[in-house]
Amino acid sequence: MSTEADPGLLDTYVEFRLKRQEVLAGESPPTFHAVIHEAAFHMQFVENSVMRRQIEHLVTMAELPHVRIQLLPFKSDVNSTTPGAPFSILDSRVPDLSTVYVEHPVSSVFLGDREHLTQYNSAFEHLSAVALPPIALQGERKCYTERDSLQLIQHLLYTL
Structure with a gap:
């Protein structure tokens, strides 16, 4: 049995995800809030350079006013x-x-x-509450003693 994915199916997934991303940059975009487990950044299915670009894209998207991205560290x-x-x-x-x-x-x-x-909304509220504060690039950092999602992102990028 082959462990390789069907190239046609992969193309379909990529096309779907690219179209889904376009919605966030379009007119009247929806609010998007994601809590991403740190483990997702350690599962490396692509080269370091691709992984780096994906993480940098997350940070860029987090700059949009209707996008909120939080990381859920292993110790949560x-x-x-x-x-x-x-x-x-x-x-x-x-x-x-x-x-x-x-x-x-x-x-x-x-x-x-x-x-x-109700069950999944409650679970998401809990995950959001225990996750690190969202990626935020605006404003001056007042303190480096508080952990936040951007610090974890920077650490992950440093290790690539």
Whole structure:
């Protein structure tokens, strides 16, 4: 059995993700808030130069006023109720259209019932609360004793 991914499928994924990114730079962009686990930056599937560009792109996107990116370090106060799989909450102005997308290599799912939305919104609020403060480039740094997402990003870039 081959471990190589189908090139056509990879192209489809890349095209989808590029179109999704365009939405953040378009007119009336949605609010985007991500909490990214530090482990995601240590899983290196590409060359260092590509990884560096991806991390730098995250920092650039974090400069947009409607984008908030936080890092969740390995040493965080997560609990056993925190979902183990990556998830996205697609929050709509029309509550009945809000959806949770849970990624899984075998079978990803979309959940739209009120119970799951409440559960995943609570989990996201907890992750956001225990994650480092968001990447922020504006303003002068007042203190280097407080940990924040930008410091972790700089450390990750230094190690590449």
